[in-house]
Amino acid sequence: MSYLVIGAGPAGLAAIRSLKEAGLPVEAAERNADVGGQWLYGASSSAVYASTHLISSKSTTAFADFPMPEEWPAYPSRVQIEQYFKDFAKRFELYPLIRFNDGVAKLSRHDSHWRATFDKGETRDYEGVVIANGHLSDPLLPKVRGDFAGKVMHAKDYKSPELFEGKRVLIAGMGNTGCDIVVDAIHRAKSVLWSVRGGNHFVPKFVAGKPADIRNHNTKLVLPRWLRSMLHEPVARLLAGPPERFGLPKPEHRLYDRTPIVNSLVLLHLGQGDVAVRRPVKSFDGNAVIFEDGKRDDVDVVVFATGYKITFPFLEELSPLNWQPQHGAPRLYMNVFPPEDNGLFVAGLLEGAGVGWPGRALQTDLIAAYLKARKAKPSAAAEFRREIEPYCAAPASKDRGEHGIFVDFLQYKRDLKRAIQRLR
Ligand SMILES: Cc1cc2nc3c(=O)[nH]c(=O)nc-3n(C[C@H](O)[C@H](O)[C@H](O)COP(=O)(O)OP(=O)(O)OC[C@H]3O[C@@H](n4cnc5c(N)ncnc54)[C@H](O)[C@@H]3O)c2cc1C
Numbered sequence: 001m002s003y004l005v006i007g008a009g010p011a012g013l014a015a016i017r018s019l020k021e022a023g024l025p026v027e028a029a030e031r032n033a034d035v036g037g038q039w040l041y042g043a044s045s046s047a048v049y050a051s052t053h054l055i056s057s058k059s060t061t062a063f064a065d066f067p068m069p070e071e072w073p074a075y076p077s078r079v080q081i082e083q084y085f086k087d088f089a090k091r092f093e094l095y096p097l098i099r100f101n102d103g104v105a106k107l108s109r110h111d112s113h114w115r116a117t118f119d120k121g122e123t124r125d126y127e128g129v130v131i132a133n134g135h136l137s138d139p140l141l142p143k144v145r146g147d148f149a150g151k152v153m154h155a156k157d158y159k160s161p162e163l164f165e166g167k168r169v170l171i172a173g174m175g176n177t178g179c180d181i182v183v184d185a186i187h188r189a190k191s192v193l194w195s196v197r198g199g200n201h202f203v204p205k206f207v208a209g210k211p212a213d214i215r216n217h218n219t220k221l222v223l224p225r226w227l228r229s230m231l232h233e234p235v236a237r238l239l240a241g242p243p244e245r246f247g248l249p250k251p252e253h254r255l256y257d258r259t260p261i262v263n264s265l266v267l268l269h270l271g272q273g274d275v276a277v278r279r280p281v282k283s284f285d286g287n288a289v290i291f292e293d294g295k296r297d298d299v300d301v302v303v304f305a306t307g308y309k310i311t312f313p314f315l316e317e318l319s320p321l322n323w324q325p326q327h328g329a330p331r332l333y334m335n336v337f338p339p340e341d342n343g344l345f346v347a348g349l350l351e352g353a354g355v356g357w358p359g360r361a362l363q364t365d366l367i368a369a370y371l372k373a374r375k376a377k378p379s380a381a382a383e384f385r386r387e388i389e390p391y392c393a394a395p396a397s398k399d400r401g402e403h404g405i406f407v408d409f410l411q412y413k414r415d416l417k418r419a420i421q422r423l424r
Pocket residue numbers: 006007008009010011012029030031032036037038039045047048049052053054055056061102103104105132133134135136137177314347348349355356357
């Protein structure tokens with residue numbers, strides 16, 4: 001019996017490759033018409049917009065043995081990244097293993113295997129399943145009282161800035177998406193308001209003309225996260241400028257405790273007065289938006305760039321993934337393994353700048369190494385398993401973020417490499 005990979009985005013492609021190269025029988029299902037996941041612009045699961053460029057530089061983001069072309073810029077565009085994944089799938093002969101335009105509608109357990117029911121009606125049984133369905137496709141919208149007379153949308157449906165032409169625009173959310181859309185809107189809109197809630201750190205894309213993130217990766221010694229934050233936070237505040245000086249909230253977390261904002265343009269526009277900051281939206285009244293501090297503005301378009309929910313719609317029950325309702329996420333060992341030895345594995349479910357696609361590939365190499373070790377090195381596999389249950393039973397520590405899936409990329413990649421070594 002084969003293993004099934006759900007999704008052919010970066011994590012799914014990594015999984016198909018890892019299992020294939022480990023000699024394990026594998027097939028994959030992708031609801032889209034091609035590979036690339038988020039990066040397949042215009043696909044229904046994709047939240048990528050026309051102006052998207054990577055925020056992590058190409059050398060830190062690309063799969064370790066499949067670098068992006070030398071002539072590409074340091075932060076390639078979504079057009080280039082879409083091509084990158086098609087080239088990756090061709091190079092490692094993954095296309096024949098993927099069924100396209102046919103997603104997994106239902107996944108249910110039958111004795112010791114998993115039964116997948118596909119969108120087109122077919123059912124097939126699998127030895128195990130690597131779930132790589134992504135977690136930036138299901139919009140999270142805040143509850144706002146009242147009705148809005150203009151256009152209101154989530155960033156998931158935002159593609160390009162024509163809709164802002166001559167309009168009074170409000171963008172809500174200060175993640176990397178909100179920042180990019182604010183910058184897009186400024187060149188088209190009549191006016192731009194920006195509703196923000198918590199603070200975050202800003203880091204520049206370039207320092208001395210070189211991608212700013214490269215130095216973080218060139219390190220043999222992994223300093224503790226708090227120490228790195230202590231050393232690098234003042235540098236980021238010096239280079240990008242303290243966010244509070246631009247009227248934004250002061251971050252209450254340390255630099256490496258969350259994904260930072262990699263966008264200097266939005267600060268420039270704040271400094272130029274092209275955009276005005278507002279508190280979170282409380283209610284709508286016709287074209288008026290009323291904010292939490294009582295301010296009221298008339299706008300034509302509202303874009304909620306307020307993040308995404310983690311969902312597994314094909315699973316009737318989420319307990320096999322050790323679902324944590326308080327986090328809206330599963331608690332998995334190394335973000336991959338549920339406590340029960342049930343043949344389910346999750347790939348790509350993480351937050352953490354710097355993990356890149358090499359980090360996803362390490363996750364899936366670990367899954368493959370574990371599956372192989374169960375037959376070839378049963379004592380190593382059993383020892384590994386013994387670590388899983390106590391970890392999954394303990395509550396997530398505060399430094400794992402709101403969903404409990406945040407990882408410190410340096411520590412995380414080192415832990416994955418060590419686990420793979422033990423199992424091979
Ligand atoms: C605007 C934007 C910019 C980003 N920039 C960066 C960046 O600079 N650097 C970085 O490292 N990351 C970035 N990311 C994060 C991005 O999510 C990851 O790069 C990567 O795409 C995650 O890969 P994934 O395979 O886990 O998920 P996805 O890319 O979301 O792929 C999941 C795939 O699963 C498929 N699928 C889902 N459900 C089913 C089903 N039931 N059956 C079959 N198929 C299914 C989907 O169709 C999709 O193809 C960005 C994200 C966004 C939205």
